Amino acid sequence: MDRLAATLPVADLARTAVEELRSAARRAGVVGPLVDAPLDPTRVAASFASDRLLRVDGEPWAGFAPHSGFFPTSDGWVRTHANYPHHRRRLLRLLGLPDGATRDDLAVRLASSPAQHVEDAAADAGAIAVRVRPEVEWRASAPGRAAAVGPLVATAPRPDGRAASRTAPPLAGARVLDLTRVIAGPVATRALALLGGDVLRVDPPEPAEIGAQHLDTGQGKRSTLLDLRRRDDHARAQELLDAADVLVTGYRPGAIEAHGLRVPPGTVHARVSAWGTGGPWADRRGFDSIVQAASGIALLESADGVTPGALPAQALDHATGYLLAAGAVGALAARARDGAGRDVTVSLTRTATWLLDAPGRDPHHPPAEPPPSSTTVTHGRVRYARPALPVDDYPAPARPWGTDPPRWA
Numbered sequence: 001m002d003r004l005a006a007t008l009p010v011a012d013l014a015r016t017a018v019e020e021l022r023s024a025a026r027r028a029g030v031v032g033p034l035v036d037a038p039l040d041p042t043r044v045a046a047s048f049a050s051d052r053l054l055r056v057d058g059e060p061w062a063g064f065a066p067h068s069g070f071f072p073t074s075d076g077w078v079r080t081h082a083n084y085p086h087h088r089r090r091l092l093r094l095l096g097l098p099d100g101a102t103r104d105d106l107a108v109r110l111a112s113s114p115a116q117h118v119e120d121a122a123a124d125a126g127a128i129a130v131r132v133r134p135e136v137e138w139r140a141s142a143p144g145r146a147a148a149v150g151p152l153v154a155t156a157p158r159p160d161g162r163a164a165s166r167t168a169p170p171l172a173g174a175r176v177l178d179l180t181r182v183i184a185g186p187v188a189t190r191a192l193a194l195l196g197g198d199v200l201r202v203d204p205p206e207p208a209e210i211g212a213q214h215l216d217t218g219q220g221k222r223s224t225l226l227d228l229r230r231r232d233d234h235a236r237a238q239e240l241l242d243a244a245d246v247l248v249t250g251y252r253p254g255a256i257e258a259h260g261l262r263v264p265p266g267t268v269h270a271r272v273s274a275w276g277t278g279g280p281w282a283d284r285r286g287f288d289s290i291v292q293a294a295s296g297i298a299l300l301e302s303a304d305g306v307t308p309g310a311l312p313a314q315a316l317d318h319a320t321g322y323l324l325a326a327g328a329v330g331a332l333a334a335r336a337r338d339g340a341g342r343d344v345t346v347s348l349t350r351t352a353t354w355l356l357d358a359p360g361r362d363p364h365h366p367p368a369e370p371p372p373s374s375t376t377v378t379h380g381r382v383r384y385a386r387p388a389l390p391v392d393d394y395p396a397p398a399r400p401w402g403t404d405p406p407r408w409a
Contacts, residue, residue, distance in 0.1 A: 040390065
């Protein structure tokens with residue numbers, strides 16, 4: 001029974017990504033069931049589909065906002081992502097719609113618009129919408145070719161070449177500064193917390209993180225708020241970064257540097273982006289669902305060959321998160337030997353290309369089976385998926401977003 005059944009081998013992707021993290025942890029000296037006990041495929045699948053298992057006061061979470069999803073256009077399809085209010089406002093504005101426009105209003109306007117025009121206008125406006133492409137077109141495109149180059153996890157010494165002045169700690173107790181949002185980055189830092197890292201997530205006060213999103217991926221961390229536009233908050237963020245062993249960022253390339261934060265030479269900087277650090281789309285915004293639509297995955301997962309479909313989980317996000325955590329663990333182990341910081345980079349599109357290249361497509365697969373209730377754990381009002389790694393639970397459920405002081409434990 002494949003609980004991640006799809007045309008593409010999603011279950012293989014999930015298992016491979018989790019095993020990459022476990023292998024990196026073993027090489028770094030971690031011992032015990034966390035890295036040695038057999039993986040439970042059902043648990044792995046449940047963790048990757050965690051948004052579908054999340055319950056708050058018994059209520060499920062609708063993972064996508066009304067203005068997010070597939071929409072037919074005058075000549076094809078687009079997929080939008082408008083879960084955050086500012087992305088919704090930008091999307092409606094570029095289409096000449098008022099902020100109170102409904103999904104139906106959006107659908108009517110998109111139905112008379114060319115898909116490529118919507119994609120181009122969204123990129124210019126900072127909104128998020130892409131044209132749904134077939135796989136062959138994506139592979140031949142400039143962003144598709146860029147996504148096919150390089151390893152799944154790229155690791156390189158920091159370009160300044162200087163060594164850390166402090167002695168690198170073991171993985172347990174490593175200070176991890178988490179500047180990520182949504183899924184891939186938070187999954188990576190959650191995994192580092194599970195391996196013993198001291199993870200402090202830092203967010204700006206606005207826009208606020210989606211509450212259920214934080215409950216789904218914030219386990220084992222502390223959460224604080226700093227506004228980098230304020231001088232005192234900016235100084236505090238730099239102090240935290242100066243004392244960190246790992247910085248994990250999930251924003252577009254260059255975004256952290258644009259805020260004036262200086263990454264110390266001995267720090268491991270682990271970065272995830274949607275489209276990678278090279279190619280013509282490197283500075284575009286993107287999410288798992290958007291990468292699926294642009295790369296051909298949505299049409300491969302179509303039930304009728306016409307209407308776009310989706311993978312049975314946000315698998316690109318989750319897999320990329322585990323790969324990023326594996327790269328960070330490996331970089332920490334290397335730093336323990338030579339004291340040098342390293343850059344670790346992954347992207348959703350590189351993971352998508354790995355999935356597209358993998359053997360084992362099954363266009364006649366049965367529907368994905370929902371994970372059983374035994375794969376969840378309940379804390380108070382919240383029920384969430386157990387870890388993919390073979391332990392019963394995370395160190396702690398997600399703390400209320402933004403309620404911790406901005407300091408290391």
